[in-house]
Amino acid sequence: MKITDAGIHPYPAGDSSIARMALEAAGLGFDSVVVIGDAAHRSPGIEVLRGAVISAASVKEVLKKVRDPAVRRADVVYVDAGDISFNRAVVSIKEVNVVRCIHATRRNAFDHVAARTAAEQGVAVDISMAPIIHLRGAKRQKALQRYADVLSLQRRYGFPLTISSGARSILEQRSVRELRGLCALFGMAGAEVTEALSSIGRIVEPHRPVRVVE
Amino acid sequence: MRPRPPAMRTKRRYILAQILPYGAQVDQKQVYLAVYEAATSLLGDAAAGLAQPAVVFCEGGYVVVRCRRGTEKDIAVALSTVTSVADERIALRTVATSGTIHALRRRMRPIRQLSGDREVKIGETYFAVYRYPRQKVDLVEKGIKHQKSLFFTEADLEER
Numbered sequence: 159m160k161i162t163d164a165g166i167h168p169y170p171a172g173d174s175s176i177a178r179m180a181l182e183a184a185g186l187g188f189d190s191v192v193v194i195g196d197a198a199h200r201s202p203g204i205e206v207l208r209g210a211v212i213s214a215a216s217v218k219e220v221l222k223k224v225r226d227p228a229v230r231r232a233d234v235v236y237v238d239a240g241d242i243s244f245n246r247a248v249v250s251i252k253e254v255n256v257v258r259c260i261h262a263t264r265r266n267a268f269d270h271v272a273a274r275t276a277a278e279q280g281v282a283v284d285i286s287m288a289p290i291i292h293l294r295g296a297k298r299q300k301a302l303q304r305y306a307d308v309l310s311l312q313r314r315y316g317f318p319l320t321i322s323s324g325a326r327s328i329l330e331q332r333s334v335r336e337l338r339g340l341c342a343l344f345g346m347a348g349a350e351v352t353e354a355l356s357s358i359g360r361i362v363e364p365h366r367p368v369r370v371v372e
Numbered sequence: 373m374r375p376r377p378p379a380m381r382t383k384r385r386y387i388l389a390q391i392l393p394y395g396a397q398v399d400q401k402q403v404y405l406a407v408y409e410a411a412t413s414l415l416g417d418a419a420a421g422l423a424q425p426a427v428v429f430c431e432g433g434y435v436v437v438r439c440r441r442g443t444e445k446d447i448a449v450a451l452s453t454v455t456s457v458a459d460e461r462i463a464l465r466t467v468a469t470s471g472t473i474h475a476l477r478r479r480m481r482p483i484r485q486l487s488g489d490r491e492v493k494i495g496e497t498y499f500a501v502y503r504y505p506r507q508k509v510d511l512v513e514k515g516i517k518h519q520k521s522l523f524f525t526e527a528d529l530e531e532r
Contacts, residue, residue: 175523328392329392336452339445
């Protein structure tokens with residue numbers, strides 16, 4: 159079971175290099191990190207995975223972008239969530255691994271139909287800690303409400319969750335213990351946090367029946 | 373006024389947090405204001421008032437925050453939402469929680485700066501170089517105000 163930070167944005171998108179962020183992540187209790195962007199890096203003591211984010215206005219555009227070589231090379235493919243019909247359609251695309259930015263969507267944009275499809279397809283929903291850490295007041299309350307809503311759907315339908323720091327700097331990275339505390343704010347139990355932190359490993363290397371190779 | 377007998381005093385807990393970036397010079401009062409704002413914003417006035425967070429001292433790259441016993445987890449979560457102190461970007465990493473300051477002092481490891489090149493040019497900008505153990509390198513843009521910081525490693529600097 160690998161504890162993974164499901165999304166960091168190193169230099170030049172942020173102010174810290176991949177190596178430094180990987181070093182800090184190892185010190186904060188992570189076994190692997192997903193780097194958003196086309197960056198390959200080998201770091202001792204921690205696995206660095208490659209993530210690609212698709213931001214699209216329509217499903218057609220998503221289907222076009224998943225064929226992009228940069229997206230094909232990625233270990234984990236993320237799609238930014240949109241409206242209700244977009245989310246329902248995007249969770250049924252085979253190449254998509256994670257739906258992210260759920261906190262920025264309208265209420266009920268990720269509903270029970272999308273949740274059921276996500277559970278069937280093994281598509282995860284990302285819970286980013288960045289809005290909880292950086293936002294204040296009504297915006298943070300809204301993000302916490304969205305996450306609580308997603309959590310209630312997850313408990314009912316069983317789709318995977320991932321947890322990301324969304325860090326653009328080492329100053330924005332948080333330890334596993336701090337993530338547990340932050341996730342407790344919207345009612346996530348410790349076991350659920352551990353499950354969510356290890357779900358990237360299951361996405362990258364899914365359980366499959368044993369095949370006999372002659 | 374006579375102090376209360378020990379059994380009637382409020383039980384306290386102390387939280388040790390490391391201040392990042394390593395060389396950050398922060399004022400104790402400013403840290404207190406940042407912690408109080410974070411706690412009030414996250415937990416609300418009632419819970420923050422009951423927790424009674426206070427900054428005991430702030431030295432050597434560490435800060436010790438005091439709170440009422442039983443609220444230390446809430447305050448530790450609030451500390452993780454502190455992102456700046458007096459317009460300077462910082463992070464507070466919780467190291468340990470204890471019932472005595474003495475126990476926390478034992479957990480405070482001095483952050484020593486290593487020697488090496490003092491200046492590096494990245495693009496058109498000159499940065500002052502601060503080296504730390506485990507090959508960590510902090511770069512601070514040369515200037516008077518609002519300097520940009522970059523967080524690299526020795527290997528990253530050698531590649532440039």
